[in-house]
Amino acid sequence: MTTATLPLKPITEDFKEAVAFALSQHEAARAFVAEVVEGGLRNVFLVGCGGSLTASYPVHFLLETRAGFPVFHMNSDEFNLRKPALLGEGSLVLVSSHTGTTKETVAAAHYAKSTGAKVAALTRDDDSPLAQAADIAFTYRSEDTVVAPKGVLFGQLAYALLEKTGVEGDYAAIRKAYEALPDALYTAQEEGEALAHTIATALADEPVTYVLSAGPNYGAGYGFTMCYLMEMQWKHGGSYHAGEFFHGAFEVVTEDQPVILFLGEDATRPMAERTRRFLDKYTRKAHYVDSRIFSLPGVPEELRGDITPIALDVFGTRLARHYESVRGHDLDKRRYMFQVEY
Template structure:
């Protein structure tokens, strides 16, 4: 049973400033995209590990559903070993690493450039091995506020690609939404505090928690399970796609099985709603994180579905802090990561 607790850490002090800094790179992003598209863009690869891989899920969904070119999303080491046949001149490879030193991702950037691709990096700082290996680096400069600016930088790049390649859409509304994000995402964290506390309190001592999500929100669910529950809280968790859930994993649900389900406002929401109906019937320990609880001030209603995946991902960071507080297990505590050779 959980006995020790830690004080709940507040929303990061630099949150609005860091998100605004990410937004300030939009013109540089558009200039880079103009260059890439003008040179003959053929395809896009989104490459990273862990949280940097999950941060790209909304951008991958956006491009895959609207772009006129193929887009691929994969782990850095798989990218290096798979050696995609379509990689080469005309490819844009977007690599991401918080520290800018993740060895697999640095290798991916170098491999991509050697194959003739253009490489854009997303990292905390504009120096280090990853920045040196890339053609351009977009940064956020914070150790504490990471998820939100990454979401902004990936999103700005994806929307610039869509606009520059002539994909129809309300690009003005999207820009209005992005400019509102420093305040909107900060407010979302405040609005989610009660829910985050209730989930962490209810599930702190559960042996295994299943986490379900889909579409552009899959990264929020997978990232919470992989990076926060397992890596940072040493708790057993399983992350499953809400659509795939009915093709095997749902057999493990009993009335005492804890499940967290993420619901967004994008076209894949019906999958999550189907899953919710099942959970309402067969377990008393279901917890729902529905993006509709976020007011997102300043975000036009018609483009909320493009923004809510970022909001859910940011909510996850607060949910992790509540687990840390309730369980007394510091998020920075590790057995292996950064501790041993692996």
């Protein structure tokens, strides 16, 4: 039974500043992408580990559904060992690591460049090993605000790729929506506080929690499970695709099994709604994180599906803080990560 608690940490002080700094690199992203496209773009690879890999799920979905070129998404070490046959001249590799020191990701940048691919790094600082290994680095300069600016950096590159390769779209409207994100995502965190407290309080002592999500929101669910529940709270959790859930995993659901379901506003929402109908019927411990609770001022209705994956991912950071507070387990506490050789 949880008895220790910690004060709830506030929304990060530099949140709006970090997101705004990411937004300020919009023209640099467009110029870099224009150069890559003019040089003969053939494909795109999204490469990273942990939270830096989950951050690219929304743009993987975006590009796969709209782009005329193939897009690949994989763990850094698998990228290094798999040695994709299509990697080489004409490839653009977006590599991401918060610290810029993740050894597998730094190695991936070097390997990609050795094949003739262009490499862009998304990382905290422009003097990190990853930034130095890449052709260009897009940064956010914050230790505490990571998810939102990284989502913005990925998104700006993805929309530049779509625009520069001739995909039709209202890019002016998209840009306007992005410029609203410092305030919109801050407000979303405020709007989600009560829900985050409810979930953390209800599930603090549960032995196992399953987390479901789909489409561009899959990274939000997977990232919350692996990076926050398991890594930062030392709690058992499992993340499953809401569509795959009905092909095996749903057999573990009982009336006392906790499940968190993330629901977005994109084309895959029907999968999540089907899952919610099942959970409503078979467990009394289901909790729903529906992006419709976020007002997202400045984001037009028709573009919400493009923005809500970032909002859900940001909500996960606040939910983790509520777990930290309710359980008294500091998010920075580790057994193995950065503590031992691995």
